[in-house]
Amino acid sequence: xxxxxxxxxxxxxxxVNEGGTGIKTTIKSLFTKQNKKIVRxxxxxxxxxxxxxxxxxxxPNGAGKTTTMKVLSGLLYPxxxxxxxxxxxxxxxxxxxxxxxxxxxxxxxxxxxxxPVINSFEFNRVIYDVKEKDYKRNLDNLVSLLGVSSLxxxxxxxxxxxxxMKMELIASLIYKPKVLFLDEPTIGLDLVAQQALRDFxxxxxxxxxxxxxxxxxxxxxxxxxxxxxxxxxxxxIVYDGAFDELTTKFAGEKIIKITLSEEVNQKKxxxxxxxxxxxxxxxxxxxxxxxxxxxxxxxxxxxxxxxxNIEEVAVEDIVRKVFKGELKS
Amino acid sequence: xxxxxxxxxxxxxxxxxxxxxxxxxxFRNIIQILVFFFLWSSVDSTYFGYSxxxxxxxxxxxxxxxxxxxxxxxxxxxxxxSSGELSNYLVKPINFFKYLLSKDLAVKMLNIAFSFFxxxxxxxxxxxxxxxxxxxxxxxxxxxSLIFAVFIFFSIIILSSSAPFWVPEIGWGVQFLVIxxxxxxxxxxxxxxxxxxxxxxxxxxxxxxxxxxxxxxxxYLGNMSTFETTKNLLLGGLWTIILWLLMNKxxxxxxxxxxxxxx
Numbered sequence: 001x002x003x004x005x006x007x008x009x010x011x012x013x014x015x016v017n018e019g020g021t022g023i024k025t026t027i028k029s030l031f032t033k034q035n036k037k038i039v040r041x042x043x044x045x046x047x048x049x050x051x052x053x054x055x056x057x058x059x060p061n062g063a064g065k066t067t068t069m070k071v072l073s074g075l076l077y078p079x080x081x082x083x084x085x086x087x088x089x090x091x092x093x094x095x096x097x098x099x100x101x102x103x104x105x106x107x108x109x110x111x112x113x114x115x116p117v118i119n120s121f122e123f124n125r126v127i128y129d130v131k132e133k134d135y136k137r138n139l140d141n142l143v144s145l146l147g148v149s150s151l152x153x154x155x156x157x158x159x160x161x162x163x164x165m166k167m168e169l170i171a172s173l174i175y176k177p178k179v180l181f182l183d184e185p186t187i188g189l190d191l192v193a194q195q196a197l198r199d200f201x202x203x204x205x206x207x208x209x210x211x212x213x214x215x216x217x218x219x220x221x222x223x224x225x226x227x228x229x230x231x232x233x234x235x236x237i238v239y240d241g242a243f244d245e246l247t248t249k250f251a252g253e254k255i256i257k258i259t260l261s262e263e264v265n266q267k268k269x270x271x272x273x274x275x276x277x278x279x280x281x282x283x284x285x286x287x288x289x290x291x292x293x294x295x296x297x298x299x300x301x302x303x304x305x306x307x308x309n310i311e312e313v314a315v316e317d318i319v320r321k322v323f324k325g326e327l328k329s
Numbered sequence: 330x331x332x333x334x335x336x337x338x339x340x341x342x343x344x345x346x347x348x349x350x351x352x353x354x355x356f357r358n359i360i361q362i363l364v365f366f367f368l369w370s371s372v373d374s375t376y377f378g379y380s381x382x383x384x385x386x387x388x389x390x391x392x393x394x395x396x397x398x399x400x401x402x403x404x405x406x407x408x409x410x411s412s413g414e415l416s417n418y419l420v421k422p423i424n425f426f427k428y429l430l431s432k433d434l435a436v437k438m439l440n441i442a443f444s445f446f447x448x449x450x451x452x453x454x455x456x457x458x459x460x461x462x463x464x465x466x467x468x469x470x471x472x473x474s475l476i477f478a479v480f481i482f483f484s485i486i487i488l489s490s491s492a493p494f495w496v497p498e499i500g501w502g503v504q505f506l507v508i509x510x511x512x513x514x515x516x517x518x519x520x521x522x523x524x525x526x527x528x529x530x531x532x533x534x535x536x537x538x539x540x541x542x543x544x545x546x547x548x549y550l551g552n553m554s555t556f557e558t559t560k561n562l563l564l565g566g567l568w569t570i571i572l573w574l575l576m577n578k579x580x581x582x583x584x585x586x587x588x589x590x591x592x
Contacts (some may be wrong), residue, residue, distance in 0.1 A: 098420060112343055113341055126335040
């Protein structure tokens with residue numbers, strides 16, 4: 001069972017009513033048939049994830065990331081295609097399957113609102129058949145990691161958003177799931193907690209050989225954690241491969257970084273390529289990949305250059321493009 | 330079973346956190362009973378074939394039966410479906426209906442305890458002439474009819490809560506229609522159903538609603554023929570099975586179109 005997650009030509013359609021606003025349209029919609037529109041949230045996507053992989057799942061809002069996670073955790077019924085997680089059909093909601101997975105969403109609320117947090121954890125211990133000893137160890141570990149040991153006996157309703165997020169995470173991890181679907185896990189956390197959580201996910205992935213699929217709009221989450229990324233846009237997979245290679249695949253340009261010995265008019269520099277940033281004595285010029293050698297020679301010839309470097313476009317810039325939905329395969 | 334006992338325990342604790350809410354809900358129940366009580370003590374109650382002590386017993390039983398049958402957390406389910414909160418329960422390795430029923434057990438126990446307390450108080454204030462059933466067979470049949478009622482009510486509520494799977498905006502409306510009109514009115518919670526003309530009464534008994542309140546009370550009072558009692562029990566059992574199966578079927582269909590909103 002090397003392939004933990006198999007997705008083959010998965011499609012998911014939603015029907016939406018195209019209602020207008022205002023009283024008139026509302027009343028009219030009571031008597032007439034509404035315009036139903038089919039939204040194709042996922043269009044025949046395919047990928048597999050091996051045991052112990054940590055995959056970043058990225059794309060702009062509405063690209064289909066969460067929909068995929070919901071299908072993989074058995075919440076949504078696929079319109080067509082094949083899905084298997086841990087050799088189970090997720091939608092079957094088999095107990096053995098659900099005991100081994102965890103879906104962590106920024107807005108999920110599984111805590112008992114009016115009771116001390118510890119009751120919710122205790123409840124999950126029973127529901128997920130966690131042994132008392134393991135439970136204790138996991139809880140201590142998670143609680144100290146996220147720095148919430150003093151809050152265990154506080155009513156859930158009295159926690160702040162960030163504190164509640166941490167508690168949600170603990171509740172989701174207390175039973176040591178083998179497959180983790182993390183949908184924006186660091187949302188609402190402060191920087192310290194974000195880092196602590198990233199470290200934890202990293203460790204958890206290594207130690208437990210857990211398979212993790214992670215979506216995030218937080219750059220550090222991706223840079224620190226994901227070796228492999230799947231980029232989705234408009235319900236399709238745009239890229240699936242090593243995080244580092246995102247740049248070579250998608251950056252049509254390279255960056256020439258120069259250090260000047262005396263100030264040069266920016267207009268002149270523009271003749272070589274697009275000036276990304278000019279902050280004397282440093283200047284960053286973006287030029288097409290194919291002509292980078294020629295451009296570099298031109299720079300050396302025309303300008304008083306002390307130092308010159310040819311660099312790849314920063315991965316952050318590529319990811320930023322991904323979030324803007326600018327990447328097309 | 331351990332799991333569901335845990336659900337029961339935590340639900341009980343959770344209910345206690347809503348003390349005021351709970352008291353107000355109980356208060357509402359008492360008001361309804363008082364309305365029933367004064368309405369019936371002002372008319373010549375023997376008119377519909379009930380003696381005064383029977384109609385008082387009817388009123389007092391209403392308190393207890395409502396607590397047993399109609400106090401349920403299934404009412405929240407339509408909200409779960411339309412808001413997407415249901416997802417929280419679907420990803421857990423528990424059976425959702427068993428989960429709800431375990432929760433209900435806690436809620437019902439609390440309500441029953443309170444209703445006995447209220448009945449005692451009301452009895453001391455109103456000092457009515459009450460009919461007490463002493464025949465053990467009749468009491469056992471009464472308990473069986475109550476168990477049927479619990480499951481019929483649960484199924485009806487889940488069925489009406491499934492509407493938001495298809496029309497997410499509808500949730501509250503259907504619930505109101507189903508509970509207020511059909512259940513309250515046709516179950517006998519407002520008045521004994523045999524005040525209706527005979528054809529309507531006979532027709533109503535073919536629907537599941539009288540088996541929620543009216544039939545259990547009738548069974549307690551024991552003023553029916555053996556044939557009638559048996560027929561009622563069988564029909565009640567039949568509705569329990571039909572609605573339970575239907576509920577499961579509709580729910581399964583609903584899950585297929587469930588969109589897990591909220592994110």
